[in-house]
Amino acid sequence: METDMSFLSKSSSSSSDDEVGLRRGPWTVEEDSLLVNYISQHGEGRWNMLAHRAGLKRTGKSCRLRWLNYLKPDVKRGNLTPQEQLLILELHSKLGNRWSKIAQYLPGRTDNEIKNYWRTRVQKQAKHLKIDSNSAAFQHIIRCLWIPRLVQKIQGSSAIPSIQTSLLDSQYGPYNITEITQTPQVLSLERNSISSSRCCSSSSPSSESMSTNKSPNIISECPKFPPREMGDSVVNVHFPFDDNSYDMDTFSPATGNFLNNYDQMVGGENNLMNGDILAESFWSMDEF
DNA sequence: AAACGGGACAACCGCTGGAAT
DNA sequence: AATTCCAGCGGTTGTCCCGTT
Numbered sequence: 001m002e003t004d005m006s007f008l009s010k011s012s013s014s015s016s017d018d019e020v021g022l023r024r025g026p027w028t029v030e031e032d033s034l035l036v037n038y039i040s041q042h043g044e045g046r047w048n049m050l051a052h053r054a055g056l057k058r059t060g061k062s063c064r065l066r067w068l069n070y071l072k073p074d075v076k077r078g079n080l081t082p083q084e085q086l087l088i089l090e091l092h093s094k095l096g097n098r099w100s101k102i103a104q105y106l107p108g109r110t111d112n113e114i115k116n117y118w119r120t121r122v123q124k125q126a127k128h129l130k131i132d133s134n135s136a137a138f139q140h141i142i143r144c145l146w147i148p149r150l151v152q153k154i155q156g157s158s159a160i161p162s163i164q165t166s167l168l169d170s171q172y173g174p175y176n177i178t179e180i181t182q183t184p185q186v187l188s189l190e191r192n193s194i195s196s197s198r199c200c201s202s203s204s205p206s207s208e209s210m211s212t213n214k215s216p217n218i219i220s221e222c223p224k225f226p227p228r229e230m231g232d233s234v235v236n237v238h239f240p241f242d243d244n245s246y247d248m249d250t251f252s253p254a255t256g257n258f259l260n261n262y263d264q265m266v267g268g269e270n271n272l273m274n275g276d277i278l279a280e281s282f283w284s285m286d287e288f
Numbered sequence: 289a290a291a292c293g294g295g296a297c298a299a300c301c302g303c304t305g306g307a308a309t
Numbered sequence: 310a311a312t313t314c315c316a317g318c319g320g321t322t323g324t325c326c327c328g329t330t
Contacts, residue, residue, distance in 0.1 A: 026298075065299065100318060120296055
């Protein structure tokens with residue numbers, strides 16, 4: 001019979017952790033082994049008690065995190081594939097920063113990993129471009145530059161999972177990912193037509209709308225993509241903006257920056273930028 | 289070779305909702 | 310009904326690694 005119930009106390013602060021001799025910081029191989037062995041025998045859950053009984057001088061919280069994000073057998077390691085990146089961008093446009101929700105659609109990937117990807121890769125691009133990553137402008141860039149680029153990369157790969165195949169069959173544009181809130185891991189793709197009138201409209205998702213699943217599909221909003229020849233299987237390297245709408249006055253070749261307020265540039269149909277230059281600036285920073 | 293800086297990722301913290309008592 | 314505790318979430322910080330100077 002367990003008499004020492006002190007381990008059941010609520011997660012303590014860092015200072016009190018130290019007081020009771022709880023370890024913090026990186027996990028050692030021995031600790032990992034203790035945790036894995038205990039869970040293999042007794043299962044997971046009741047983390048505070050588990051930590052105590054496994055002989056770990058860690059909080060239950062720490063044990064849970066270590067298990068879920070690192071030690072659990074089905075955790076996938078390694079870089080996110082372009083397919084996974086595409087899915088994250090799409091899902092984030094619909095779900096916002098609900099990382100655990102997004103992670104449900106990427107088997108083997110953790111919310112922490114997705115969150116880190118967003119912060120280190122996606123937000124980095126926003127920072128480089130001096131745009132708020134939650135702004136409609138940046139959403140537009142994701143829609144019209146990043147995602148097409150990912151699709152291009154996927155098209156160039158030999159192994160294409162089913163979802164990607166569907167995207168490719170569609171030449172990217174005519175499909176929406178729908179019903180994502182109901183059926184994690186089973187995404188349905190449905191055909192819908194691209195309406196050019198929706199492009200660059202005020203319906204671009206704002207930071208507020210990003211938190212709902214009612215925001216417009218980011219793919220179908222993108223102007224001039226897929227490639228101008230819809231039937232052509234060759235991906236057009238040009239990025240999405242209408243040649244007739246380029247506004248060189250807004251771009252400074254010397255600095256690589258756009259001179260005016262970016263929101264204004266992409267916010268209205270009369271305020272489009274030079275997409276090729278932006279694309280070059282954008283992708284030169286990319287790790288693809 | 290050493291110092292420095294930035295990127296990537298692991299881990300922690302604070303908070304919240306819900307279940308259990 | 311009130312309290313306590315747990316699990317989970319999202320934001321933030323810490324640490325390691327690697328490239329550059």
